[in-house]
Amino acid sequence: MDGNVIGTCKVTVLQLIQDVKTWWDSVYLMIQQLWLLEQPIDAFLDHPNNRDLKKYKLSQMEWNVL
Numbered sequence: 001m002d003g004n005v006i007g008t009c010k011v012t013v014l015q016l017i018q019d020v021k022t023w024w025d026s027v028y029l030m031i032q033q034l035w036l037l038e039q040p041i042d043a044f045l046d047h048p049n050n051r052d053l054k055k056y057k058l059s060q061m062e063w064n065v066l
Contacts, residue, residue: 011040031066038063 017033020026034041044050045057058066 011037035063035066 014033014037017026017030019030042057045053
């Protein structure tokens with residue numbers, strides 16, 4: 001991937017939020033950030049170079065559940 005997804009979707013690079021057992025809302029923050037990045041994530045997974053990752057793409061119903 002050449003980084004065009006970030007430019008095309010006009011998002012800033014974010015640091016990954018990880019689950020922390022002692023931080024009760026870390027899962028919520030992870031899901032919130034994932035939701036904000038729906039468009040670039042889908043664009044990345046749709047890229048021809050990432051065919052092997054396409055199986056991880058969420059359906060619209062799965063995005064709605066989040």
